[in-house]
Every structure is written in structure tokens, then in C-alpha cells.
Amino acid sequence: MKFLTTVGLTLLLLTFESVAVKYLGLSVTRIDVTVAVVAFLSLRASTVEGAISSFVVGYLLDLMSGRPTGLYTFLAVLTFLIGRLATSLVDVRSAAVFVIFTMAADLGHGLLAIFFSWLTSRDAAFGSNLSALPLQVALTGLAALLLYPLFRKFDSGAERSEVGLLR
Amino acid sequence: MLRLLKRNRDLIVVSVLLLYPLATFLARRPAAWEPNILDRAVLALTAPVQRAFIWTFDGARSLWKGYAALRGVRAENLGLREENQRLRSDTNQLAEVRAENDRLRRLLDYAQTSPDPQLAARVLGVNPAATILSLRIDRGESDGLRRGMPVATADGVVGIVQRVTGSFADVVLITDPNSKIAVKVQRSRVRATATGKGENRALHLENALRTEDVQEGDVVVTSGTDGVFPPGLLVGRITSLQRHNYGMVQSADILPAVDMTKLEEVLVIRTRAAPAHVSNPQARRAAETAP
Numbered sequence: 001m002k003f004l005t006t007v008g009l010t011l012l013l014l015t016f017e018s019v020a021v022k023y024l025g026l027s028v029t030r031i032d033v034t035v036a037v038v039a040f041l042s043l044r045a046s047t048v049e050g051a052i053s054s055f056v057v058g059y060l061l062d063l064m065s066g067r068p069t070g071l072y073t074f075l076a077v078l079t080f081l082i083g084r085l086a087t088s089l090v091d092v093r094s095a096a097v098f099v100i101f102t103m104a105a106d107l108g109h110g111l112l113a114i115f116f117s118w119l120t121s122r123d124a125a126f127g128s129n130l131s132a133l134p135l136q137v138a139l140t141g142l143a144a145l146l147l148y149p150l151f152r153k154f155d156s157g158a159e160r161s162e163v164g165l166l167r
Numbered sequence: 168m169l170r171l172l173k174r175n176r177d178l179i180v181v182s183v184l185l186l187y188p189l190a191t192f193l194a195r196r197p198a199a200w201e202p203n204i205l206d207r208a209v210l211a212l213t214a215p216v217q218r219a220f221i222w223t224f225d226g227a228r229s230l231w232k233g234y235a236a237l238r239g240v241r242a243e244n245l246g247l248r249e250e251n252q253r254l255r256s257d258t259n260q261l262a263e264v265r266a267e268n269d270r271l272r273r274l275l276d277y278a279q280t281s282p283d284p285q286l287a288a289r290v291l292g293v294n295p296a297a298t299i300l301s302l303r304i305d306r307g308e309s310d311g312l313r314r315g316m317p318v319a320t321a322d323g324v325v326g327i328v329q330r331v332t333g334s335f336a337d338v339v340l341i342t343d344p345n346s347k348i349a350v351k352v353q354r355s356r357v358r359a360t361a362t363g364k365g366e367n368r369a370l371h372l373e374n375a376l377r378t379e380d381v382q383e384g385d386v387v388v389t390s391g392t393d394g395v396f397p398p399g400l401l402v403g404r405i406t407s408l409q410r411h412n413y414g415m416v417q418s419a420d421i422l423p424a425v426d427m428t429k430l431e432e433v434l435v436i437r438t439r440a441a442p443a444h445v446s447n448p449q450a451r452r453a454a455e456t457a458p
Binding site for chain 1: 177180192206216294302329365
């Protein structure tokens, strides 16, 4: 996906989620749309291009969070790099495998976010955040399934060679 | 040297992209939360999109809910609800101010003070990050809002303005784990600290001495000693008290008076001297050492 397309799409998805969660109630768990974007970038973009795009995607999430700390920017780049490593083993070509790939990325992303938040504030939310994680991962997987055709449409990149273990 | 840099350019770029935000996060400088020019530009871009989404959602909801003829009634109803909310908030505050004034008059013959002006704002959206509880309202710098202003509804305290840009602001809720406010038990005037638990329906009462008179069902209001919230705003009700036979303090859970999941309109209290955010060391220390 082109850089500006990634930024525009992320902004649109985050804004939509922000409004949708407001209407559905604050208690509804969040959907990590940014993780789906980063997961797709780790499949298609080159390391530097993807790292820059992931940085911007994470920055946007930080910005929309109301209290930017840099945590989500860091986690987006880290998730991208781990995703890049994973793609040397796994070739993601179908929507179903992309959903599993995104859910795994979101699980790692979510655990790290909870861990780092706890590390700095030692708050009592550790347990409640952890218990909300499975639903968050499941919803992110669902979002990935819906977003995959859209990502592919925006992605004008060439087809990749036959590599990986899982298709 | 230059060749070495050139050869490892990709590695350097990726390392910077990874380590810079990590360093920012670990440094946790509150000043970094102030929006810079780039932040403002991006936020300014999202605001119209958010409004467009809200407009679409509202339009769909209006169509769903009623006929065109009912639209006038709904608009009037919205206006009345807003007015009602403001009046109920005033009444709540007045009761506390009156009680305070009675005590002061009896003791020191103080003159009656007037409450701070309030500004109604609409909730635009909720932040998409799971570990931070905050929301965005449709009032900003252009309406005179500043960082650190308290936010409430007729039912009680909501949070504090964390970041302000042109036409909107982000409000961190009192249920956010980083939130600490100075409170007192309305019945016995015991001072304590209410901290967020990261859940939408729970706060934690801390720093109340074990010997102090606190009971389940007691109403908790802001004490005003943190320099952020004016005194007398309703915070919630004590639900479960934990008092052991040892230790210096007792603790309890507080059920917030405001249901944070159903917020649509809020009131920003435009305090004359806008205090620093609660993370400001002085205000935070005041909140933490309330008793």
C-alpha cells in the first residue's frame, strides 16, 4: 500500500471506530484496526517503507488516544518488525490466514501494551485489561476479515514469489 | 564513517523508528502531551471526519427513531435536556455550596461565593486505545477551554481536560488508571483520594485513615484540595469498604455517580485559574496526601 493511502485509511478507520464505540458505549472493547493495517504492511511493504508507515500508524493511534505517550508508536514498529520476521516462515495469501496472522499480532500487541502500561503506572487495570484481551483479539480478527479485501484493493504491489510454509 | 552509515542506512532508520518512541514513552514527560503543530494539523483533519460520521450516525438514528414531524419535538427535547442538565448540575452544586456557606457564615461570617461558569459540550468520540479511558468533546481553545479544566455532568464528575486544540478537546476520565482526585466523604467530611481502576464503573478510595468514619453507602464528593476540581462535585458512592485490624489506612470501592459508558453531553467548568493537570507534581501530591 502506498504511504499516503495507508495514512488516510488509518485515519479514517480510527475516526470511524472512535465514533462507533461512542455510540455503542464506552464499555465495548476496542478493535485494533491499526494492528490489522500493520499486519498487512508486514506482508507487503519493504522493511524501511513498512517501518516508516507503521511508525505513522502508531503515531496516529497515540494521537487519537488523547494522551500520546509514544507507546503505540513503538508497538506498531515492533509489531511490524516481528511480522516481517514471521513472514519468512509463513506465506499469507488467503483472507483466513491473514485473520489468524492479524489475531496473533494483536495478541502480542495487546499483551505488550498491557505490560508496558502496567510497568509505568502499576495500576489496578492489569487484570481487567487482560480479561478483555480475548474479545479484543476476536473482534480484531473479524475486522481483519472485513478489511482484507479493502487492503488488497488499495495494494497495487506485484504478486510475491512462492515462499513460506502456510498458504 | 560515511560509508559505514550509508551501508547501514536501513538498520539505522529502523532502529531510530523503534527506539525514539520507546524512549519518549519511558521518559513520560507530561509536556510531550501538549500538541505540536503536526499534532494540531492531524487532529484538525480528523475533527471534520468525526463530525461527518456523527452526522451520518445521527441521521440514520433519526430516521430510525421517528417521522419527520417529530424532528421539531426532538430538537426541542434536546434543548430542554441540555438546559435541564445544566440546572440539575447547578442545584447539586448549590446544595453543597449552601452547606459550606452555612458553616463558614457561622464560623467566620464569610461572604457567599458564586460558582464557576460552565460550558456545555457534546461528546464526539471515544479514544480507540484500550488502555486509556478518554473521550473527545466538541469544544476547544476557541471556546476558552484550557488543559486542566474539570469536566462534569449533572450527575457528577467526569474527568479533566487533557489536551486542547482549536475546536475540540480530549478529556481523560476519572476512571482512567492514571487519574487521582482529592475527595471527601460528604457525611463525615473525611478526606481521601479517589483513583481510577481502569474500568468504566469503578474507582478506588485510598489514603483514608483507618480510624476515620467511613461507611458503605456514603456519598463521596470532591474536596477541592487538589486545586483541580471545585469542592462539592459528586464523585460517587462507597460500595465495599475494606478495613483491617492492622495498617494505617482503610480502602474502599466507589461506584461513580456518572455512567461513563452513556455520556453524550458534558459540562466543562471554566475555572478562573486553570490548574495544571493532575499529573502535575504539586496537584498530584495534593491529591495523594489529601487526608
